[in-house]
Amino acid sequence: MADYIVRDMRVDALVIGAGPAGSAAAITLAGAGRDVVMVDRAAFPRDKVCGDALIPDALKALARLGLREDVLRCSRVLDGVRVYAPDGQFVDVSGECACIPRLTVDEVLRSAAVKAGARFLPNVDVKGALVDGERVVGADLGASELRADVTLLATGAAAEPLKRFGVCHRIAPSATAARIYVRTDEAFAREARHLCISYDAAICPGYGWIFPGPDATFNVGVGFFYDGKARPQARLSDRKLNTRELLHRFLDTFPPAKDLMSRAIDITELKGAPLRTALCGSALARPGLLVVGEAAGLTYSFSGEGIGKALESGIIAAETVLRGDGAETYAARIRAAFGPRFRGYKLAQDWLARPRLANFLARRARKSPFVRRELSGLFQETSDPRRLFSAAGMLRSFVS
Ligand SMILES: Cc1cc2nc3c(=O)[nH]c(=O)nc-3n(C[C@H](O)[C@H](O)[C@H](O)COP(=O)(O)OP(=O)(O)OC[C@H]3O[C@@H](n4cnc5c(N)ncnc54)[C@H](O)[C@@H]3O)c2cc1C
The missing domain is CATH 3.50.50.60 (FAD/NAD(P)-binding domain)
Structure with missing residues (x-):
């Protein structure tokens, strides 16, 4: 043809x-x-192979193409993103987003x-x-x-x-990432209202994710960036990187991922791709x-x-x-x-790749409206990351 x-x-x-x-x-x-x-x-x-998350920039672009509502009809619409620091604290960042299989x-x-x-x-x-x-x-x-x-x-x-x-x-990619799909029962899936990202020390410079999709499915994966500054405790760049191993480590050690896997009815095979x-x-x-x-x-x-x-x-x-x-x-x-x-x-990536700084930021986010506002602005791309990710931003997080 x-x-x-x-x-x-x-x-x-x-x-x-x-x-x-x-x-x-x-x-x-x-x-x-x-x-x-x-x-x-x-x-x-x-x-x-993707995490399937549509963040505010994607929703805006879809609106320009006249396709926002068509896409949202087939998506799971979510309340924002829940970001976990390496020490397990989390912060909820508001902003409209959704999850929909790339298929x-x-x-x-x-x-x-x-x-x-x-x-x-x-x-x-x-x-x-x-x-x-x-x-x-x-x-x-x-x-x-x-x-x-x-x-x-x-x-x-x-x-x-x-x-x-x-x-x-x-020729070399900047990152490599892998994901699986998991299905749970409806009641468990209904409770998940956020894109969940974990800046786990074991994965730095990278992250793990749990993204709730339509029909009680979850897209779960890990991504590892070669471009970031590798942290001493990760040292993953010192040996041959294996995203399968990283994903299994994430599923075994990150509490929300462990909980999810214990409820999984169905699990697809792992697939990886470069970025x-x-x-x-x-x-x-x-x-x-x-x-x-x-x-x-x-x-x-x-x-x-x-x-x-x-x-x-x-x-x-x-x-x-x-x-x-x-x-x-x-x-x-x-x-x-x-x-x-x-x-x-x-x-922002370089800052969050330092587990101590990421922990500090999560702690401040719980107390400081300025930090929460800036993180939400970062997610929605309405604020300049340098306002928060700077010495002045850190100082300001103590006073506002
Ligand atoms: C594991 C993983 C998780 C991710 N998670 C997210 C996420 O949650 N949210 C998000 O926004 N982004 C995510 N991304 C990034 C996202 O997938 C890409 O940014 C996005 O797909 C880029 O779109 P594109 O149209 O540029 O390329 P693609 O979507 O890759 O499309 C390229 C197309 O080109 C075709 N093609 C390639 N070579 C040829 C050729 N020689 N001849 C003809 N056709 C060809 C391919 O078949 C393909 O259909 C993720 C990426 C990975 C790997």
């Missing part, structure tokens, strides 16, 4: 990858009347792109760029070639497509090519959240194309939109 459709085809925009970044771009471009082809090496609906949300997004007029080709593993001098003018789809005025690379954390398009600056974070690891663009979503490192190191950033960058890329602007303008827009936030959140 793919051969038949794409032979000798020329389109306004070729979108490679139908995850949140690619679909958001395709929805916006096709909705504005552009001729768009979106391809993916997978057939949809497809699973994507479902990515299909909602892809279908919306098709409804907006984009043509979707599944099972197409893009082999490389078609170039004219320095400019990318389309892609080699294996059995055929597709020419496009602009190509959007939205291929997620895989390094291979970045290499094939000449934009890879770093590309911190707005680095690839060029953001080259003539004729815009790199969007996790391919551009647009996932936070601090929390591993990237769905919202993927959606937002897809929209920015599409708007850049619609205005007739080029690759350099897109790269500048991405740096302006995300640079300060990523620097701030990297700072």
Whole structure:
């Protein structure tokens, strides 16, 4: 089918990858009347190893795409995030959020792109760029070639497509993470109202999570960041990292995880995946090519959240194309939109990777409205992380 459709085809925009970044771009471009082809090496609906959490940035971006309510209808809507410090204290941070399997949300997004007029080709593993001098003018789809005025690379954390398009600056991922799904009885699941994140000393610099999803399911996992500052008590970077071992340690030692597992009716097999974070690891663009979503490192190191950033960058890329602007303008827009936030959140990650500081912060959060306000602002991306994660912020936590 793919051969038949794409032979000798020329389109306004070729979108490679139908995850949140690619679909958001395709929805916006096709909705504005552009001729768009979106391809993916997978057939949809497809699973994507993820924590499945939609934090406020993702909900905002979905609202811009007109899909917020459609997505929330299939999600478990939650009250906020409960953050556990290494010593077991926790703090509840308010902010609207939800949890929905990627199998479902990515299909909602892809279908919306098709409804907006984009043509979707599944099972197409893009082999490389078609170039004219320095400019990318389309892609080699294996059995055929597709020419496009602009190509959007939205291929997620895989390094291979970045290499094939000449934009890879770093092959190694920034982090690795693994998850399982667990089902419990309805009564137990109803009680879980928060995304739960644990900054466990054994996992630093990383974290474990328990995210309550729809139909009494929970997404449980651990992520470990190579980019952070490793703590002496973790020393995990000294030996070969094994996320399976880390996840089992989390399930055996973190009390809410132990409780959950003792109630589990059903447990799926563990699946792992890499992450590309911190707005680095690839060029953001080259003539004729815009790199969007996790391919551009647009996932936070601090929390591993990237769905919202993927959606937002897809929209920015599409708007850049619609205005007739080029690759350099897109790269500048991405740096302006995300640079300060990523620097701030990297700072937060470095602070929370120090178990003593994380414990201290959790203690202060129980007493200080300032700390609670700033943490909620951090979650909702309405406040600057440097206000809290600084010597001045720590001093202020004693007086307000
Ligand atoms: C274990 C784990 C937990 C996470 N938890 C969360 C969370 O709770 N919340 C959150 O916001 N983020 C989370 N993230 C990050 C999140 O998964 C990513 O930020 C997000 O998927 C990025 O979206 P994307 O569209 O850029 O890429 P993807 O969703 O990865 O989509 C890329 C698409 O490109 C396709 N593709 C790749 N190569 C090719 C090729 N050569 N040809 C054609 N198609 C190709 C793939 O099949 C895929 O469909 C987590 C990540 C991991 C690994």
